[in-house]
Amino acid sequence: MTQTHKTQPPVLKTQVAIIGGGPSGMLLSLLLSKEGIDNVVLERSSRDHVLARIRAGVLEWGSVELLRRAGVGARMDRDGHVHNGTRVAWQGEHTMLIDSKKWTGKSFMAYGQSYVTEDLYAAVSEIETPVLHDVSDVQLHELTGASHVTFVQDGVAQRLDCDFIAGCDGFHGVSRQAIPASVQKNYEKVYPFGWLGVLSETPPLPDLWYVQHERGFALASQRSAMLSRYYVQCPITDRVEDWSDERFWNELIARFPPEIGSAIITGPSIEKSIAPLRSFVTEPMRYGALFLCGDAAHIVPPTGAKGLNLALSDVYYLWRGLTQHYQQGSDTLLDRYSEVALDRVWKTERFSWWMTSLLHVFPEQSSFDHRTQAAELNSILASEHAQAWLAEQYAGFPVEDWG
Template sequence: MKTQVAIIGAGPSGLLLSQLLNRAGISTIVLERQSREYVLSRIRAGVLEWGSVELLRKAGVGARMDAEGHPHDGFHLAYNNQEFRVDVHKHTGKRMMVYGQTEVTRDLYEAQDEIGATIIHGVENVKLHDLQSTPRVTYELDGKTQEVQCDFIAGCDGFHGVSRPSIPDDIRTEYEKVYPFGWLGVLSDTPPCADELIYANHRRGFALASMRSATRSRYYIQVPLTDKVENWSDDAFWDELKRRLPAEHAKTLITGPSIEKSIAPLRSFVCEPMQHGKLFLCGDAAHIVPPTGAKGLNLAMSDVYYLSNGLIAHYDDGNSNLLSAYSETALDRIWKAIRFSWSMTTLLHRFPDQTDFDQHVQESELLYTAQSKAAQTSIAENYVGLPYSR
């Protein structure tokens, strides 16, 4: 098979890139290891930056998001049984959209079906070849070896995919920070305990109250990395969450059976460069952030923004300047998001070696933020998403 851009991975970044390119008249083939049903079963983030909202609209997949999503103008920070609100809209003129990643992926699949895009599921043993000249991708499907010849390859296949290791070791540099705790998350068909997200710093550990819709909630508590999901009953989770949330919200918390429960370790990770020859990395293939601050999916979308613009300029005008600058441009925004996620994680979590002095410094920082317009503006600008470089 031949195509202009081969895309490895049918997660939201791969599907969004395919959607934008196809709408610009650029052919793609998307290769995905898992089934479509498996991809749609993944439970992931649900807070979209305004830049991501606008990009989805540009891709022609914003109708259901606009009808069913929940625009948010701010969020709450809590500590010592008190809280304050960061008014993102007041400080930036922008807002966020609460709309689950699963729904974004579903919308993208349906849009790809409508335009007849080629998505091949169940591929195995994917390998990338000739990245410096005429790239090609080989894979196995139903026991037979297949090949895709292409002009460019987009690696949207996540942290454990084949794309990043295809950049030679002597060229690739990886930066990583592993945090000494994880998030135990529960999804439940219960009304959220608040209209906006609540990030809580508590001496027992961090907690987050979030939502997917008016009837579906997503909650998290910080747990040691040694904890196991099976050791946390629903009742134990709800009891611990109530201890960490401000009393006002703990009293109104509506509990119910979990429909999904998992523990996610936290890490910061960046790969440099994000391009090698005619291979370009997007999303988790190139970077991972702690979920504190909701940057993971949004960073993947900003990668797609830069890469799609570069590819469209290359094919429309023969101008490859944006493609050549892709890694540098994307990494500038990525490292700023890495910094923000790190700062929020450091501010809100209880670390194993943390002293009472450290806890007082955290609480003092939160108090300062509550009283400082400048501090709130800085957080709001980063939370709603820094502007894309043009």
């Protein structure tokens, strides 16, 4: 990053401006820096706030390999928990293993997103790539011309000139909003319930569990050997204050089959929150010099554990495209970015919607609908072909190998 003083406000220069300092923005920064591509990260929140966010915790194997490729896999490999499948329970008695390893040869890793973010921040700090926190009034300019970003930090207005902009600033960020409405097409489905999540310093169940129950969906996940993450479906109108720890644990255990619920170790919650569920996609994912990544371009309900993984595949595509541009002088990959990324996005959106529809209770559902949900799960259990299909979807769609 270089600075000139010919104009006011001060003008900074870089090759790639990255809007957003979450895991997708930081991974892109790290990968580009390792290729010798100059970049600057702009993040509206403080570093402490970013690192404190509680998010997803299941990594597809392609994501695991990408993090290793970026040089941030050591702690993940040491502390993460490798799983060969996820278990599903329904009607209080039936269970099934989504055996990803058997049917696809792929495992996945339980490793919290907050840990991923910590690892990325440590690596980016070590190579001293600029990451500017607590910036405000971020605006993107001249996306089809001399692209630049203006922002305010510590009360000082600044300008960042750049070749490209990576919008990694999430669903509520400024990047997507910078694309003209006449160019953009949005697709959205909002679900009539939320997930109440609890983090507790208790030993997790040995397996990951999805539970379909007449009282609502439940999930058992893990972050480490002494950190558990549990969820229950709740009305979108509920507030965290409505749920004491005692009420949460009673409701969670009631939704699990008795032999599994009795093995859940309860304890005080150290974090509790309610997350709304939605499916969202914007097209295209590129406009001029701007490329959208992750939640800035798409949101999936968390049922299929795909949000972070989908963001990381976007980062992979953009990293390879930018590397080809700077090292080979070709824009072949950049020109295909939106097309290739959206193909994987829509396949993943469909799967996440399907899993959500299959495992949750919807307000308008009849007794007929509940029975057909159980029948569909029973039919998957009875068919190896169906189990193989489900495992392929759950393991994650292939990421096109661009070299």
